[in-house]
Amino acid sequence: MFLKPQTKKPEAAKHTVDPALQPWVEKYRPKTIDDISSQDHTVAVLRKTLQSTNLPHLLFYGPPGTGKTSTILALARQLYGPANFRNRVLELNASDERGIAIVRDKIKNFARQTPRAATASADGQVYPCPPYKIIILDEADSMTQDAQGALRRIMETYARITRFCLVCNYVTRIIEPLASRCSKFRFKPLESTSTLSRLSYISSEEHVGVSNEVLQTLVDASGGDLRRSITYLQSASRLAASTQPPTPITSVDVLEIAGVVPDHVILKFASRLGIEPSGDTMDIDMSTQKTGFDSIREEVRLLVREGYSGTQILSQLHDLTIMHPTLTSRQKARCALVFAETDKAFCDGGDEELWVLETALRVHKALAA
Amino acid sequence: MSLWVDKYRPRTLDSLHYHAELTARLRALASSGDFPHMLFFGPSGAGKKTRVACTLRELFGPGVEKIKIDQRVFMTPSKRKLDVNIVQSNFHIEITPSDVGMYDRVVIQEILKEIAQTQQVDLNAKQRFKVVVISEADSLSRDAQAALRRTMEKYMSNMRIILCANSTSTLIAPIKSRCLLIRVAAPNEDEMSRCLNEVAKKERFDLPPSAAQEIIQDSNGNLRKALLVLETLKMQSPDLTGPLTIAKPDWETYCHKLADMILQEQTPQRVLDVRTKLYELLAHCIPPDVIIKTISNRLVDNVAEPLKADVIHWAAFYQVRMRLGSKKIFHLEAWVIKVMSLYKHFFYDVDLTGDFED
Ligand SMILES: Nc1ncnc2c1ncn2[C@@H]1O[C@H](COP(=O)(O)OP(=O)(O)OP(=O)(O)O)[C@@H](O)[C@H]1O
Ligand SMILES: [Mg+2]
Numbered sequence: 001m002f003l004k005p006q007t008k009k010p011e012a013a014k015h016t017v018d019p020a021l022q023p024w025v026e027k028y029r030p031k032t033i034d035d036i037s038s039q040d041h042t043v044a045v046l047r048k049t050l051q052s053t054n055l056p057h058l059l060f061y062g063p064p065g066t067g068k069t070s071t072i073l074a075l076a077r078q079l080y081g082p083a084n085f086r087n088r089v090l091e092l093n094a095s096d097e098r099g100i101a102i103v104r105d106k107i108k109n110f111a112r113q114t115p116r117a118a119t120a121s122a123d124g125q126v127y128p129c130p131p132y133k134i135i136i137l138d139e140a141d142s143m144t145q146d147a148q149g150a151l152r153r154i155m156e157t158y159a160r161i162t163r164f165c166l167v168c169n170y171v172t173r174i175i176e177p178l179a180s181r182c183s184k185f186r187f188k189p190l191e192s193t194s195t196l197s198r199l200s201y202i203s204s205e206e207h208v209g210v211s212n213e214v215l216q217t218l219v220d221a222s223g224g225d226l227r228r229s230i231t232y233l234q235s236a237s238r239l240a241a242s243t244q245p246p247t248p249i250t251s252v253d254v255l256e257i258a259g260v261v262p263d264h265v266i267l268k269f270a271s272r273l274g275i276e277p278s279g280d281t282m283d284i285d286m287s288t289q290k291t292g293f294d295s296i297r298e299e300v301r302l303l304v305r306e307g308y309s310g311t312q313i314l315s316q317l318h319d320l321t322i323m324h325p326t327l328t329s330r331q332k333a334r335c336a337l338v339f340a341e342t343d344k345a346f347c348d349g350g351d352e353e354l355w356v357l358e359t360a361l362r363v364h365k366a367l368a369a
Numbered sequence: 370m371s372l373w374v375d376k377y378r379p380r381t382l383d384s385l386h387y388h389a390e391l392t393a394r395l396r397a398l399a400s401s402g403d404f405p406h407m408l409f410f411g412p413s414g415a416g417k418k419t420r421v422a423c424t425l426r427e428l429f430g431p432g433v434e435k436i437k438i439d440q441r442v443f444m445t446p447s448k449r450k451l452d453v454n455i456v457q458s459n460f461h462i463e464i465t466p467s468d469v470g471m472y473d474r475v476v477i478q479e480i481l482k483e484i485a486q487t488q489q490v491d492l493n494a495k496q497r498f499k500v501v502v503i504s505e506a507d508s509l510s511r512d513a514q515a516a517l518r519r520t521m522e523k524y525m526s527n528m529r530i531i532l533c534a535n536s537t538s539t540l541i542a543p544i545k546s547r548c549l550l551i552r553v554a555a556p557n558e559d560e561m562s563r564c565l566n567e568v569a570k571k572e573r574f575d576l577p578p579s580a581a582q583e584i585i586q587d588s589n590g591n592l593r594k595a596l597l598v599l600e601t602l603k604m605q606s607p608d609l610t611g612p613l614t615i616a617k618p619d620w621e622t623y624c625h626k627l628a629d630m631i632l633q634e635q636t637p638q639r640v641l642d643v644r645t646k647l648y649e650l651l652a653h654c655i656p657p658d659v660i661i662k663t664i665s666n667r668l669v670d671n672v673a674e675p676l677k678a679d680v681i682h683w684a685a686f687y688q689v690r691m692r693l694g695s696k697k698i699f700h701l702e703a704w705v706i707k708v709m710s711l712y713k714h715f716f717y718d719v720d721l722t723g724d725f726e727d
Contacts, residue, residue, distance in 0.1 A: 021402035021403055021497055021526075022403055022525065022526065023403045023404070023405045023406075023525060024403065025405075025522075026522065026525050026526075027403075063542065064542050064543040064545075064546035064547075065546045069519070069522070093516075093518070093519035093520070093523075094515040094516045094518055094519060095478050095481070095482075095516040095517070095518075095519060095520040097446065099446065138518075138519050139515060139518050139519055141515075142512065142515035142516070169542070169543055225546050227546050227547065228546050231405055231548075231549050232549075234403070234405065235394070235397075235398055235405065235549055238397045238398050238400070238401060239393065239394050239397045239398075241397070242393065242396065242397035242400060243393075256390075257394070257549070257550075258550075259550045259552050292674065293669065293674060293677040293678065297669070301589075304412060305412055305554065305555040305589070305590045306552075306554045306555070307410060307411030307412055307415065307552045307553060307554045307555065308552065309410065309536065309537045309538060309550075309552075310536065310537075310538045311537065311538050345685070345689045346538040346539075347538075348689050348692055348693055349539055349689065349692030349693070350538070350685065350688065350689045350692070351536075351658050351662065351685075351688050352536040352538055353662070354658075354661075354662055354665075354681070354684060354685045354688055355685055357681055357685075358681055358682055358684075358685035361677075361678040361681055361682070362678075362682070365678065
């Protein structure tokens with residue numbers, strides 16, 4: 001990678017924040033599409049569009065923290081450069097009013113303007129600056145059906161001078177006629193090697209020492225969400241640096257920061273439900289083995305008092321059950337049904353205490369049967 | 370004169386009594402300018418708000434305690450006017466979404482944009498950013514949450530958000546991805562006892578261990594409740610000895626009576642009686658989730674072992690229905706009838722196990 005020549009105008013500096021004061025997720029937001037970790041297919045296709053400067057309408061979708069917003073912003077920046085970015089790119093997100101009126105008015109107006117002639121870039125670099133504008137509709141899944149409907153015509157009519165990029169988490173909320181007008185790119189949860197290398201890069205830039213074990217814990221705890229793992233890394237390192245004398249980051253710190261329920265807690269809970277700990281974890285105190293309703297309720301009450309989130313408990317209980325060496329497939333299948341129902345309930349506003357208890361009771365029953 | 374809960378609320382991170390590790394973590398985070406967005410979660414009365422206030426104080430110094438309340442007018446998309454009271458200092462602003470009902474997205478966005486566009490004017494301010502505290506974040510509408518997504522990233526240079534919630538499961542994944550999650554567990558018995566004794570010492574009286582124990586048992590980890598109870602008891606019987614009766618809140622007694630009614634008789638007439646009582650609870654703004662949980666907790670204490678899981682199952686089932694639907698009473702009532710029918714069948718020894726599986 002090349003360093004950009006630094007010929008910034010003095011007043012531009014006023015608005016840029018000192019990077020030392022920015023949380024790392026922003027500080028390390030990819031500047032070019034080559035900085036995007038993972039997502040190789042998407043990056044490869046987009047790199048070609050940089051050369052040919054021809055771009056279809058785009059639809060990016062995928063779970064949080066996988067690089068969707070970063071990718072389109074980096075691409076737009078590489079296409080137009082700082083001088084033309086402002087008049088060629090319109091970014092609207094869910095915080096902007098995007099009802100049907102705005103679509104018909106603001107978006108349409110921007111879409112039909114003939115792109116202004118490219119101005120020379122102050123930073124001395126040459127940008128492709130293709131003869132169309134880009135409208136980025138970030139978080140497009142929160143646009144109403146009507147508003148999306150109104151977009152259809154605009155996308156078609158002004159396709160020659162305006163390209164759209166829709167970005168969303170939930171692709172099913174984009175109406176089919178819109179989705180079918182776009183090239184779709186799915187952003188996958190980052191695989192662990194990419195997360196690992198990005199995290200090591202950041203930690204070396206920030207001069208924090210992290211062991212491979214800690215990095216691995218960070219990867220496991222964040223489930224393919226790079227943004228989350230970066231936040232964990234940052235707060236773990238702040239914590240480690242604040243002790244006197246500074247200590248290295250430990251995996252235990254990371255797990256606590258990530259809100260993971262400690263193993264012994266979840267194993268004890270599981271054993272109440274009839275999931276016996278497998279071989280190597282026999283050191284858990286199982287002496288007070290009772291499995292009646294009251295003991296399960298008590299256990300749930302304690303878990304809730306500790307404040308562990310319902311979704312976290314559910315996902316760890318799920319992993320424990322599904323990976324369990326001795327439960328039968330039939331038992332696992334019954335538990336899986338319970339977990340699925342609870343997950344749905346949580347999304348629909350299910351009360352955490354009530355539903356953790358319900359899950360516990362049903363798993364208990366499924367295993368007893 | 371303020372209540373003890375407020376009077377002795379710790380104001381700085383150093384004076385927080387428990388979760389020392391968490392306190393150290395917050396201090397470490399507050400010591401540098403690259404403070405992330407945060408989401409505090411945990412059971413109520415565990416001290417989330419207190420911890421947030423202490424963190425703010427650590428970030429900005431005593432200035433954050435100079436609070437003013439502004440009356441603001443917001444315009445909804447349908448051009449209706451909305452009066453909202455906003456609590457703020459020079460460094461932060463507090464919003465409770467339930468105060469503004471279904472317009473939470475509009476109000477929050479207005480406030481965030483305004484903050485993002487104004488730079489910190491106070492040159493002596495310790496931080497470049499202002500903090501927006503959103504309490505009861507679990508009640509943020511989907512719309513408001515969706516709108517927070519990109520805003521949280523775009524305005525990061527001069528604004529940070531601190532969300533406070535009892536549970537995180539109603540928050541959408543993209544929001545959780547953008548925050549550092551901070552779990553605030555309820556204090557354990559020792560920790561609670563230390564807090565109670567601390568207050569007793571400051572009020573210059575002796576807290577007998579038996580009284581402390583009783584208060585702690587009653588409060589189930591809710592320190593706010595424990596302190597309120599302590600103060601009430603102290604007023605009732607100044608020496609705090611002898612048998613103490615911790616008065617249950619009216620609505621709780623009412624819920625218990627309701628549970629007993631369900632078990633005494635299972636007839637259409639009884640359903641009507643129960644309904645009147647449910648309406649009354651709702652009319653007193655007792656949250657329906659709390660109603661269903663309190664009643665079912667009482668029920669399972671009084672039914673036979675094989676029925677307990679069923680009572681919980683249907684409570685859970687109808688609690689979600691309530692969230693999805695719009696008429697709370699329909700689902701509460703349906704649940705009551707379900708429980709009655711289960712109970713009656715069990716009593717007459719009819720096998721219902723097949724019914725439960727579907
Ligand atoms: N593939 C990636 N490569 C490099 N950095 C990434 C990648 N994905 C995420 N990040 C990091 O996470 C941050 C957030 O990424 P981004 O905003 O692109 O996520 P997103 O996919 O748009 O998520 P959301 O759906 O929540 O909006 C970036 O600032 C960057 O630090
Ligand atoms: Mg995004």
